[in-house]
Amino acid sequence: MSQLTFTLPDGTVENVEVTTLLNAGYAGRNQEEVASHIAELAELGVPAPTTIPAMYPISPYLAQQTDEVFVQHGRTSGEAEWALVITEDDVLLTAACDHTDRDLEVHSVAWSKNAAPDVLGSHAWRLSEIADRLDDITMSAWVGEGDGEPSTLIQTGTLADLLAPKYWLDVLRERGLYAPGTVLVSGTISMRNDVDQFADSWKVALRDPSTGDQISCSYRTVRMPTPIG
Template sequence: MSPLRFGVGDEVVEVAVTAALNAGYAGRSQQDVAAHVAELAELGVPAPTRTPCLYPVAPYLAMQTDEVPVQHGRTSGEAEWALVVTGPEERDVLLTAACDHTDRDLEVHGVAWSKQAGPDVLGDRAWRLVDVADRIDRLTLTAWADGAPIQRGTLAELLDPGYWLADLRERDLLRPGVVLLSGTIPMLPGVDQFADRWRVELGDPDTGDTLACDYAVRRMPDPVA
């Protein structure tokens, strides 16, 4: 399994992924989360027993790629940020743009299963979390599906990275090689999430800098069985 490589300012930082975790139902307003759980239940998605959730996935699913192969037409991404722990120091925690590509047909049978069926696509540039921590809520998160805006918000809508760092520390998971995705923000009304291309941007309005991940969705041939 190839290590992840990030441009961080003038440096290149590499890390081999040892554990990957997907947060779910991780909105900062748990009242809004409860409403979202109810909406998903109407679509047949099982409700969690607690929120927020944390879904371990195979480490090889955290990847940097420009193409995601899928088995059918009902998969889609989710705009997220990712924490990447690259070393033992506070400055070694990176923040980057990410997209959790999920199998929506499988999701109705189990969210954990659907997370395991698609990759977590990460950008190839990152910021050190300590460099943006003082303005984390002002950072923006935007996604496009086939070039059309599908998600738009700020990190203030999600549980902040500090929450998850404390959670990882309590679980003895705050160690090099751990990747954690944040959970996502709501989709805009009336959008079509089943697209051939996804792009997610994490923006810093204070500096004008933007991190991105961008990939095509490729339908594989039907199985011969």
């Protein structure tokens, strides 16, 4: 299992042992946005989904708070997302980046998402405390090359672009998955066509415009040695 630690705005620290990890897919509220994302993936050879939205089970140990993601080749990339984290007595929301193997994705989206971690932020908000302004929270992603910090904007939007947390909490309850230790990652928004997604580093940030608070996660990819055999 994966052990995660989140610091909340009031300084409280929540520790969560991940028992279930789920990745939502094709989860935009705007169907044009969903169609754009499907077309974006089709350019990479990924077949269109049979059900929208989708939800993929991921190995729980892949929920990580890390600044390094190890990859086997140069065709992997992240995705700007938010994550719901169910604790013993609350639901938290944090920034997340679903790193995906794009070569494997053409064979199976579920396989590709099990090939690299879902990177989560180390800070979180209590969902109940931001529920009245969720749609105003912005979500952005940047990529970087070489040793530089991620600074090239590749994704930008708000939580209003994706299905609301309440939708997914209802799904979890219906499927008997609403329990302490469940983490659900939201699905993503379209990437800019003029930015190379196969970057060396990624950063995702959620920002609450009413308070100026920001939650982020960032990491650098590390290429593993060439296999022998």
